[in-house]
Amino acid sequence: MDFSTTKYTEEQEAFRVVVREWMEENAPLELSVPEDGRALDTDTQQLVRKFRRKLGAKGWIAPSWPRHLGGAGLSPSMEVIIQEEFRRMKLPAIGDNRRHINTILVWGTEEQKRRWVIPALRGELLTWQNFGEPGAGADIAGINTRAKAHGDDYLINGTKAMITGRFDPDFLLTLAVTDPDRPRHYNLGVFMVDARSPGVTIGGPTLLVGSERNIYLDNVLVPGDCLIGGLYQGWEICQTILQQERGEVSFRITESGTIDSIQEYLRKERGS
Ligand SMILES: Cc1cc2nc3c(=O)[nH]c(=O)nc-3n(C[C@H](O)[C@H](O)[C@H](O)COP(=O)(O)OP(=O)(O)OC[C@H]3O[C@@H](n4cnc5c(N)ncnc54)[C@H](O)[C@@H]3O)c2cc1C
Structure with missing residues (x-):
C-alpha cells in the first residue's frame, strides 16, 4: 500500500530537476559541520555565506515572497520542493532565522x-x-x-x-x-x-x-x-x-537535522 501523502505534478517534478541540478552545481558539499552544536569554523562560515549570496541572487532565501522584496515569487509548493532538495543535500542551516x-x-x-x-x-x-x-x-x-x-x-x-x-x-x-x-x-x-x-x-x-x-x-x-x-x-x-x-508557512533552510546529528553522535561516540 502506498502511504505517501504528497503527489507532485509533472511541472513541479520538472522544477525539482532544475533545483537539484542547481544545488549540485552551487552548494558547498565539503563542509565541516560538527555533529554537536559548536559554532562553525571560519572557512565553513565563509563557504556558507558565499552560498547564501548565490541563493539570495535567485530569490531562494524566501522563494515564495514577491520579487520586489527579494523573493522569487514562486508558489508555496515550489518553495517546499526547494526545501526538500536542501534536505536531500544534507546542507547545514544557513544561519538566519528570517x-x-x-x-x-x-x-x-x-x-x-x-x-x-x-x-x-x-x-x-x-x-x-x-x-x-x-x-x-x-x-x-x-x-x-x-x-x-x-x-x-x-x-x-x-x-x-x-x-x-x-x-x-x-x-x-x-x-x-x-x-x-x-x-x-x-x-x-x-x-x-x-x-x-x-x-x-x-x-x-x-x-x-x-x-x-x-x-x-x-x-x-x-x-x-x-x-x-x-x-x-x-x-x-x-x-x-x-x-x-x-x-508561518515556514521555509527554514534545513539543518543536517537535530535527530540525525544525535543519532550520528551516539553511533560514533558510544557505539550504540
Ligand atoms: C532549541 C532552542 C532554541 C532557542 N532559540 C532561541 C532564540 O533563537 N532566540 C531566543 O530569544 N530564544 C531562544 N530560545 C529560548 C526559548 O524562547 C525559551 O527556551 C522558551 O521561551 C522557554 O523558556 P525557558 O527555557 O526559560 O523555560 P521556562 O520559562 O523556565 O519554563 C519551563 C517550564 O515552566 C513552564 N512555565 C513557565 N512559566 C510558567 C507560568 N507562569 N505558569 C505556568 N507554567 C509556566 C513552561 O511552560 C515550561 O514548561 C530557544 C530555546 C530552545 C530550547
Whole structure:
C-alpha cells in the first residue's frame, strides 16, 4: 500500500530537476559541520555565506515572497520542493532565522526596510533573535536586559540565553526594558543591535541538541535609528515575531537535522 501523502505534478517534478541540478552545481558539499552544536569554523562560515549570496541572487532565501522584496515569487509548493532538495543535500542551516524580516516589514521605517530586509533576502546579513534570558523564557515580559537613553542613542546591558546560531551574526534583534517604571508589557523596546559593537560577547554552552548560545551585552551603544517601532511597543512587536515562529508557512533552510546529528553522535561516540 502506498502511504505517501504528497503527489507532485509533472511541472513541479520538472522544477525539482532544475533545483537539484542547481544545488549540485552551487552548494558547498565539503563542509565541516560538527555533529554537536559548536559554532562553525571560519572557512565553513565563509563557504556558507558565499552560498547564501548565490541563493539570495535567485530569490531562494524566501522563494515564495514577491520579487520586489527579494523573493522569487514562486508558489508555496515550489518553495517546499526547494526545501526538500536542501534536505536531500544534507546542507547545514544557513544561519538566519528570517523572522525578523517580516517583523521589520510590519514595524520598521522605510529606511530600516532598506537597511535590513533587502540585504537579508540577498543573503548578505545574518540576524539572530535575541530575546530569551536565563530567568525569562516562557515569561518573556520578565526580562531584565535594560536599554537606557543616551542622548539620541541607547546603552544596552544584560544577558541573553539559548539564542540559536552557529554563524557569527551581523545583527541581534534584541528585546530590552526601556522603562522599568512602566507597567509590565508596556515597558519593552526592540532594537537591531550590530553584533560587532563593542560590549557584545557571544559565548555559552555547547549543547548536544542544538547550537544555542549566551549573549552578553555590556554597555552596548545602539544608535537611536536602530529602535524598531515605538519605545514601548516591544511586546506587540514580539507577538509579530512569535506569530511567525509558530504560524508561518515556514521555509527554514534545513539543518543536517537535530535527530540525525544525535543519532550520528551516539553511533560514533558510544557505539550504540
Ligand atoms: C532549541 C532552542 C532554541 C532557542 N532559540 C532561541 C532564540 O533563537 N532566540 C531566543 O530569544 N530564544 C531562544 N530560545 C529560548 C526559548 O524562547 C525559551 O527556551 C522558551 O521561551 C522557554 O523558556 P525557558 O527555557 O526559560 O523555560 P521556562 O520559562 O523556565 O519554563 C519551563 C517550564 O515552566 C513552564 N512555565 C513557565 N512559566 C510558567 C507560568 N507562569 N505558569 C505556568 N507554567 C509556566 C513552561 O511552560 C515550561 O514548561 C530557544 C530555546 C530552545 C530550547
